[in-house]
Amino acid sequence: LHELLNMCKRKKFPPGPKGLPILGHLHLLGKNPHQDLQKLAKKHGPLMFMRLGLVPTYVASSVDLSEKFFKTYGHIFAERPHNEAAHYVAYGQKDLIFSKYGPYWRNLRKLTTLHLLTNQKINSFQPMRKQQVELMIESLKNEARDRLVVDLSAKVATLSTDLTCLMVFGKKYMDEDLDKRGFKAVLQEVVHLAVTPNLGDFFPFLGVIDLQGLTRRLKDLSKVFDEFLEKIIDEHVQSYDQKQSKDFVDILLDIMQSGDTEFQFDRIRIKALLFDMLIAATDTSSTSIDWILTELLRHPHVMKKLQKELEKVVGLERMVKESDLENLKYLDMVVKEGMRLHSVVPISQREAREDCVVDGFHIRKGSRIMINNYAVQRDPNVWSEPEKFLPERFVGSSIDVRGHHFQLLPFSAGRRSCPAVELGIIIVRLAVAQLVHCFDWELPIDMEPCDLNIDEHFGLVTSREKNLMVIPTYRLNQR
Numbered sequence: 001l002h003e004l005l006n007m008c009k010r011k012k013f014p015p016g017p018k019g020l021p022i023l024g025h026l027h028l029l030g031k032n033p034h035q036d037l038q039k040l041a042k043k044h045g046p047l048m049f050m051r052l053g054l055v056p057t058y059v060a061s062s063v064d065l066s067e068k069f070f071k072t073y074g075h076i077f078a079e080r081p082h083n084e085a086a087h088y089v090a091y092g093q094k095d096l097i098f099s100k101y102g103p104y105w106r107n108l109r110k111l112t113t114l115h116l117l118t119n120q121k122i123n124s125f126q127p128m129r130k131q132q133v134e135l136m137i138e139s140l141k142n143e144a145r146d147r148l149v150v151d152l153s154a155k156v157a158t159l160s161t162d163l164t165c166l167m168v169f170g171k172k173y174m175d176e177d178l179d180k181r182g183f184k185a186v187l188q189e190v191v192h193l194a195v196t197p198n199l200g201d202f203f204p205f206l207g208v209i210d211l212q213g214l215t216r217r218l219k220d221l222s223k224v225f226d227e228f229l230e231k232i233i234d235e236h237v238q239s240y241d242q243k244q245s246k247d248f249v250d251i252l253l254d255i256m257q258s259g260d261t262e263f264q265f266d267r268i269r270i271k272a273l274l275f276d277m278l279i280a281a282t283d284t285s286s287t288s289i290d291w292i293l294t295e296l297l298r299h300p301h302v303m304k305k306l307q308k309e310l311e312k313v314v315g316l317e318r319m320v321k322e323s324d325l326e327n328l329k330y331l332d333m334v335v336k337e338g339m340r341l342h343s344v345v346p347i348s349q350r351e352a353r354e355d356c357v358v359d360g361f362h363i364r365k366g367s368r369i370m371i372n373n374y375a376v377q378r379d380p381n382v383w384s385e386p387e388k389f390l391p392e393r394f395v396g397s398s399i400d401v402r403g404h405h406f407q408l409l410p411f412s413a414g415r416r417s418c419p420a421v422e423l424g425i426i427i428v429r430l431a432v433a434q435l436v437h438c439f440d441w442e443l444p445i446d447m448e449p450c451d452l453n454i455d456e457h458f459g460l461v462t463s464r465e466k467n468l469m470v471i472p473t474y475r476l477n478q479r
């Protein structure tokens with residue numbers, strides 16, 4: 001406390017770039033803020049102070065600081081920053097992703113991990129995953145026969161949406177089901193709006209004025225979504241007794257009807273959680289798969305080595321099964337290395353719940369913290385040749401993606417990290433293994449591996465800017 005009082009008096013801020021009046025440092029952040037912040041950190045140091053509009057912001061870019069913010073002082077930095085959009089789309093933040101840190105969030109997180117994301121539940125969806133991955137392979141096989149250039153990003157996105165819908169709702173939703181704009185389009189617009197920098201987030205007094213018209217669009221979209229979720233819940237209530245296997249809606253209805261929760265759990269809260277599952281599960285998985293395949297295409301010798309491992313463990317007579325995954329050690333390294341170079345959530349944002357001192361610098365309650373996972377995963381002090389795709393760096397290493405190693409953060413770490421790591425990892429490994437095992441992949445004519453574009457598009461998840469276009473050739477022995 002004594003140290004804190006002294007700090008307050010001296011107001012010692014970490015170094016940082018020079019800011020402008022009013023805007024602060026907002027003008028320094030371009031379309032890929034994680035890359036801009038990494039460059040600035042090289043100049044100003046691993047802990048920087050900036051002002052985004054009126055919001056004091058601390059940017060952490062080293063492994064040491066990621067451990068401090070996620071773990072050592074994790075209880076102080078467990079809050080998500082104010083987000084205008086979340087208020088409208090996530091039922092007044094009654095969901096898990098955007099809810100305020102505290103007993104309500106804790107109960108909801110417990111409910112999610114104890115009832116929806118258990119190993120037993122994840123295993124119960126194994127036949128469904130098998131079937132959906134096989135459908136994707138079957139459709140690619142047809143295109144391979146005609147030597148077509150396929151939009152692999154779109155295929156993987158469809159797979160991911162279908163897997164999510166079947167797990168959460170028990171059935172697939174087609175484009176026209178949600179609204180005339182289409183299911184995927186509406187989902188994407190919600191996700192887009194949820195991360196569009198809203199002036200109200202940086203200049204709270206502008207929130208009410210709604211200069212960008214975002215609030216209008218958000219209200220409109222949340223209404224479309226709400227009607228859709230209402231319909232789904234009604235359908236589930238009607239077909240309640242005839243169900244063999246339970247999807248997430250059935251499980252949540254069970255919990256609501258049992259009345260066993262330590263907190264009020266009603267229809268609004270069910271809808272809020274369903275909303276979360278849709279936006280948290282879909283693009284994260286498909287984008288991770290997309291990036292890993294991109295790196296494999298850019299590094300044909302790694303692709304070959306992975307195919308050799310698959311030939312040895314699985315053989316060319318059949319497709320990959322989930323039970324093979326634990327024996328695919330090189331696959332595990334390829335997945336980790338792809339996720340290290342392309343974190344789909346490159347910046348974890350938090351808000352300080354109390355005053356705190358980190359590395360001798362005073363951080364005031366309410367300040368924003370940006371942990372630049374992208375910079376941490378390329379920190380030259382812990383990663384040699386950090387810009388290179390080298391799966392072999394994980395040979396003999398115990399580093400994994402579960403949030404205990406603060407240099408590798410694809411699912412983030414600490415209290416607000418991903419509660420679905422096990423599920424996410426299974427989906428990513430299975431899809432990558434199956435695609436690499438079943439096909440040889442070529443780039444369209446005249447394109448060398450090194451020409452393959454790796455430009456990023458920052459959003460709620462950071463994806464490839466352009467879809468991945470490739471030519472598959474089926475490689476398993478046909479019976």
Ligand code: HEM
Nearest residue numbers: 096097280281284285345348410411412416417418420424
């Ligand atoms: C490869 C797939 C996935 C990746 C890479 C991923 C990544 C992440 C990351 C990085 C975060 C934390 C963001 C932060 O630090 O602020 C997160 C949070 C979250 N994820 Fe995932 N995720 C994946 C799949 C899933 C799936 C399949 C689900 C649900 C079925 C899910 C549900 C959630 C939820 C609910 C949160 C918020 C937790 C909270 O605030 O307490 N994720 N995810």
